[in-house]
Amino acid sequence: MRYISTRGQAPVLSFGEAMLTGLARDGGLYVPETVPVMTADEIAALAGLSYEEVAFRVMRPFTGDTFTEAELKGAIARAYAGFGHAARAPLKQLAPNHFLLELFHGPTLAFKDFAMQVIGQLFQIELAKQGRRITIVGATSGDTGSAAIEAFRGLDNVDVFILFPHGRVSEVQRRQMTTPIEGNVHALAVDGDFDDCQGKLKDMFNDFAFRDEVGLAGVNSINFARVLAQIVYFFTSAVALGAPHRKVSFTVPTGNFGDIFAGFLAKEMGLPVERLVIATNQNDILDRCLKAGDYTKHGVTPSISPSMDIEVSSNFERALFWAYGKDGAAIAELMDELKTRGTFTVSANAMAHLRDTYDSGSVGEARTLEVIGETLKETGELVCPHSAVGVGVAAGAIERDPGTPMVTLATAHPAKFPDAVEEATGLRPALPPRMADLFERPERVTRVANDLAALEALIRKERRA
Numbered sequence: 001m002r003y004i005s006t007r008g009q010a011p012v013l014s015f016g017e018a019m020l021t022g023l024a025r026d027g028g029l030y031v032p033e034t035v036p037v038m039t040a041d042e043i044a045a046l047a048g049l050s051y052e053e054v055a056f057r058v059m060r061p062f063t064g065d066t067f068t069e070a071e072l073k074g075a076i077a078r079a080y081a082g083f084g085h086a087a088r089a090p091l092k093q094l095a096p097n098h099f100l101l102e103l104f105h106g107p108t109l110a111f112k113d114f115a116m117q118v119i120g121q122l123f124q125i126e127l128a129k130q131g132r133r134i135t136i137v138g139a140t141s142g143d144t145g146s147a148a149i150e151a152f153r154g155l156d157n158v159d160v161f162i163l164f165p166h167g168r169v170s171e172v173q174r175r176q177m178t179t180p181i182e183g184n185v186h187a188l189a190v191d192g193d194f195d196d197c198q199g200k201l202k203d204m205f206n207d208f209a210f211r212d213e214v215g216l217a218g219v220n221s222i223n224f225a226r227v228l229a230q231i232v233y234f235f236t237s238a239v240a241l242g243a244p245h246r247k248v249s250f251t252v253p254t255g256n257f258g259d260i261f262a263g264f265l266a267k268e269m270g271l272p273v274e275r276l277v278i279a280t281n282q283n284d285i286l287d288r289c290l291k292a293g294d295y296t297k298h299g300v301t302p303s304i305s306p307s308m309d310i311e312v313s314s315n316f317e318r319a320l321f322w323a324y325g326k327d328g329a330a331i332a333e334l335m336d337e338l339k340t341r342g343t344f345t346v347s348a349n350a351m352a353h354l355r356d357t358y359d360s361g362s363v364g365e366a367r368t369l370e371v372i373g374e375t376l377k378e379t380g381e382l383v384c385p386h387s388a389v390g391v392g393v394a395a396g397a398i399e400r401d402p403g404t405p406m407v408t409l410a411t412a413h414p415a416k417f418p419d420a421v422e423e424a425t426g427l428r429p430a431l432p433p434r435m436a437d438l439f440e441r442p443e444r445v446t447r448v449a450n451d452l453a454a455l456e457a458l459i460r461k462e463r464r465a
């Protein structure tokens with residue numbers, strides 16, 4: 001299995017190399033050259049298997065000879081052992097044809113744990129084989145950061161620096177990042193928004209001298225291994241609802257487009273996915289693009305679903321790569337236009353390709369609160385604001401196609417966003433007992449300017465050589 005860059009100019013890599021490389025050297029994102037396909041019989045055979053066994057069968061064809069079967073199985077088993085639900089990703093029925101896929105039973109209470117726990121294990125295997133040490137730098141709008149810290153804290157051969165937008169994550173999210181005591185993890189509060197953090201992270205990857213000096217690695221969805229592990233729950237949920245004999249649609253609360261792109265790959269692998277519905281909050285650049293055909297930045301407005309306050313949606317580049325028939329030069333041109341002019345127009349052919357697979361919708365602040373309240377009243381489920389955006393957008397998609405079961409991804413635990421949930425319902429969701437003292441733990445955080453030189457200097461100084 002070979003991995004190529006969406007911009008067509010970087011070396012072709014194996015799975016293991018792509019995993020440790022992060023951003024391609026031409027600024028693009030690695031993707032598999034061909035997507036392995038599962039037959040209907042192979043998909044049918046997933047019914048009744050454990051989440052871990054499905055994860056192995058789905059991930060194995062992508063990993064080539066980087067890991068032995070035993071290594072991959074062991075990594076998956078260790079990754080999910082600490083999850084708080086035996087099903088790992090349980091499905092709850094909200095209405096006759098609407099299901100909620102709960103992705104928040106991992107250690108940091110968001111869907112990021114599903115991939116981050118696995119790649120934490122895979123990184124350790126690969127680094128031990130190569131005798132290497134690395135510096136992980138991550139950008140987060142709240143959830144990737146805590147999941148990364150949880151997966152890599154205390155490791156001797158890994159230093160972790162997480163860039164988060166100062167004042168723009170929930171208090172629980174911030175404390176999850178600032179209270180771990182291990183010296184190898186560092187929370188950096190950047191004066192800017194998430195796009196600034198992710199922009200600086202990509203600038204670091206494009207600064208080859210810095211990248212090579214510190215052994216830079218990435219665990220955002222820049223890293224294909226992250227996206228790969230997120231494909232699995234599209235399979236487990238669709239098979240539970242009757243796939244491959246029945247089609248299923250998904251609504252995915254979307255920001256950086258990693259999760260919904262994992263759904264696209266599941267479809268490419270042969271899972272009968274009818275529609276993939278992009279659900280955005282008031283930062284609706286993806287919804288506007290799907291409707292109008294141009295991707296145009298307006299500026300990010302902070303919302304009650306802060307993890308989706310994103311305008312430069314990293315993995316949309318991967319979706320465009322498919323939509324443009326894997327023409328790397330065309331993608332490089334679009335990304336250059338976005339950087340220099342803040343906008344690009346998608347060709348008519350590419351738009352038709354995107355609309356073939358994706359629908360979209362957006363939900364504003366007031367409606368998000370209403371959906372949290374209505375969902376509790378009608379179904380007894382307490383949903384986080386991100387999941388509520390999904391439930392709100394899914395309603396329209398179900399109306400358009402009432403015959404296909406809809407799975408909405410519940411991407412975070414409501415207790416990560418207690419203020420919004422309390423405003424909507426009057427109920428303040430409690431954190432699990434293991435996190436009950438989160439608000440008493442001392443915080444450790446460094447405030448940093450949105451400045452590449454300052455960030456690189458800090459990382460050089462703090463990382464262990």
Ligand SMILES: Cc1ncc(COP(=O)(O)O)c(C=O)c1O
Binds near residue numbers: 142308412
């Ligand atoms: C709770 C939550 N929901 C949804 C999203 C959006 O996911 P993606 O960036 O993969 O589109 C994020 C952040 O990524 C998140 O943290």
Ligand SMILES: N[C@@H](CCOP(=O)(O)O)C(=O)O
Binds near residue numbers: 140143219255307
């Ligand atoms: N919403 C994310 C943003 C980063 O997404 P990633 O999937 O690229 O890591 C977050 O919570 O940090």
